[in-house]
Structures are given as structure tokens and as C-alpha cells.
Amino acid sequence: MRISPSLSDHQVEECRKLVLRKAKRFFGRTLTAHDLEDTCSHTMLQILSKLSNFDETRGSFYGYVSQITDSSLLDASRQRRAKKHQGALNLASLHSSVDAGVDAATELWQCIDEQSLKRRIGGRTQTFADTQLGIDLQEASEHLTSGQRSLLKAKLEGHSATELARHFGVCRGTIYRRMVALRHRLSGLQIYLHE
Known part of the structure; x- marks a missing residue:
């Protein structure tokens, strides 16, 4: 059965192989076989639904398919990460x-x-949400180093990365790396810390 009149069976098979190869490379061994199959099927549906938007004058067909695949896999990764962090709140x-x-x-x-x-x-x-935030922040901050605590406090006060870099005597890149580490450490509190 042909899915689209403008797509040959050979092209569908090549797209399927491309999606599978990229998904395996992108997710590694973090997906089960069923999750990998679901992700690939969803990506193929994305490709087929956007097929009518393809314009030969703007690039190759496989480049277009590759771009859709990358976007779809990135979205799937973001959804998985969001689900994982929501479960961490408990x-x-x-x-x-x-x-x-x-x-x-x-x-x-x-x-x-x-x-x-x-x-x-x-x-x-206080409201229950404020109370819960205070308790959660208190418990989380007990596990931070003094440097991480002062960085978190300054960031919550609204200071920019440039101001923090000047204050701590380091470059902005170091502040960004420390903030990434801090976000990872406090990943269960993302519901409160909108960044």
C-alpha cells in the first residue's frame, strides 16, 4: 500500500531507515524497543504530514526529511525529560x-x-503553595554547598549573569555552568523556579 502518491516505496523505506538510525544515535540505549518504535512511528507521521510543504527549490528531499526528524526527536527528548522531572517532585x-x-x-x-x-x-x-515552596527550598538548600547557596540566593534576587560574574570574580561562562549544575541539582523544584 502506498502512503502518498508522491512518495515511492523506496523513499518511504529510506526515510524509515534514516529515522531509525537518527533515533538510535540520538537516544542511545535510553529507550526500550517499544519506545523507540513509538518514537520512530511518530516521526514518520510528522514527515508524512509535512510532505506537502516540501519545496525542491529550497533543498534536497532527504535534507528536508532529516530536518523534520531532528525536530521531532528533539521534541520527544524534551517531553521525556519533562515527564522525568515531574515525577521527581513526588x-x-x-x-x-x-x-x-x-x-x-x-x-x-x-x-x-x-x-x-x-x-x-x-x-x-502563607498560602499552601508558598509554604510548600519554603519547605522544599529549605530541604534542597541544606544539600547545597555554600557557594551554590549564595549563587541561588543572588539569582532568586534577580541579578544578571554579568552581575554575578563580577560579584564572584569569575567569567560569565563559569556562572552559566554553575547555574546548569544548580538546575540539575534542584531539578525537582523546576515547578517553582521558572527559568
Whole structure:
């Protein structure tokens, strides 16, 4: 069965091989066979849906297919990374059931000691999201070096990379590398740290 009148079976097979080769090179061994097949199928659908936009005067057919493949694989990689980081948060609702050692169903909000919660948030009245952010940042910052803590504090205060480089006495590239390392370290808090 022919998928498109302007695409021969040979061209479809060459596209399939190109997509598979690029996907294997791009993802390495991080995908299961099923995920690799799904990614390749999605990429082939992208190619076939954009086939009508191809213009011979602007480049070769395989260059066009290669560009679509690269974009599709990059999107798939971003989606996988986003899913991975969302799972790292592991946030619980206050209405989640917990095992409190009693026969009746107990929700998480019933187990929280109000005094300890006030101590952790400084006794101020805050929204739940602000409270959760404060607790999460406190726990995460305990695992950072003093340099990483001061860099995070300065960045959250809104200082630019140039200002930070001057302050710490290093080049901007070093600040960018440190920020990447810090983002990696705090990857579970990306929901709060919009960059």
C-alpha cells in the first residue's frame, strides 16, 4: 500500500531507515524497543504530514526529511525529560490517605502538627503553595554547598549573569555552568523556579 502518491516505496523505506538510525544515535540505549518504535512511528507521521510543504527549490528531499526528524526527536527528548522531572517532585495532596496505624481512614492533613508547621514556615500566614515552596527550598538548600547557596540566593534576587560574574570574580561562562549544575541539582523544584 502506498502512503502518498508522491512518495515511492523506496523513499518511504529510506526515510524509515534514516529515522531509525537518527533515533538510535540520538537516544542511545535510553529507550526500550517499544519506545523507540513509538518514537520512530511518530516521526514518520510528522514527515508524512509535512510532505506537502516540501519545496525542491529550497533543498534536497532527504535534507528536508532529516530536518523534520531532528525536530521531532528533539521534541520527544524534551517531553521525556519533562515527564522525568515531574515525577521527581513526588508532591502529596493534603487529602491523600496515609497509614496512621488506626482502623479509620486518615488523611495527611489530619497528621500535621500545626506548631511544627508554623515553626518551619516562620509563624507567618502563607498560602499552601508558598509554604510548600519554603519547605522544599529549605530541604534542597541544606544539600547545597555554600557557594551554590549564595549563587541561588543572588539569582532568586534577580541579578544578571554579568552581575554575578563580577560579584564572584569569575567569567560569565563559569556562572552559566554553575547555574546548569544548580538546575540539575534542584531539578525537582523546576515547578517553582521558572527559568
